[in-house]
Amino acid sequence: MVSFEHFTIEDGIPIYLQIARHIKQGVVARGIQDGDEMPSRRMLSALLGVNPNTVQKAYRLLEEEGIIESRAGAISYVTLTETKIEQVRKELLENDTQSFVNAMQKMGVSKGEALSLIERLWK
Template identity: 40%
Template sequence: MMDEFNASKPIYLQLADRINRMIVSKELQAGEKLQSVRDMAVSYNVNPNTIQRTYSELEREGILETRRGQGTFVTEQEDRLIRLRGNLKDEQIQSFVKVMQEMGYSSHEIISGLQEHFGQMNKGDA
């Protein structure tokens, strides 16, 4: 799945980000069971404690639910999944805008660049 991890961010948070993206992209569906802690640890070549911490963090955030004797599941609470989707979108936009501004682009240049980009994409759809 994921071969390398960024040394500047804890692995459990990187795994939580990956699971969140899988949920938002519908790779993981609401109510779907996740791999066991051991299986996920083998998949990512990390310590099972790291996976347990990832699952615990996402459970604390209300994204995952642990059902005793059954495993860990993606929440079926639609409001939490909608909030997750919005939060991930906002984070990506903020990151993109920050990088563009650091390179010296104005808000107007960023917006016109996006409009041009999407205009070209739409021409390709026609």
């Protein structure tokens, strides 16, 4: 079953998007595999202390993106192909990079300074 052991809710970002992102990060890191069972909507809402509709919204988004599939009895499973994993990876990379670029631009950091920072911190 997909784990939410290290999941923490952050302020300022809709919770359903955080849940979906957690799943996507697990997919890219290969901690979540094709065929893994998702927690039930009620179980996950109780675990996270959120409204069941929030979990439903996250699951619906993941279904629309072809990452999970709900079967009889409302049990949801991860459904992945290598193409889908690569697509999710590119999406996360682009979104995170755009957030970084936006933050640097707001602080008046030049492209050269930002690239120097990346070079220095890359390990």
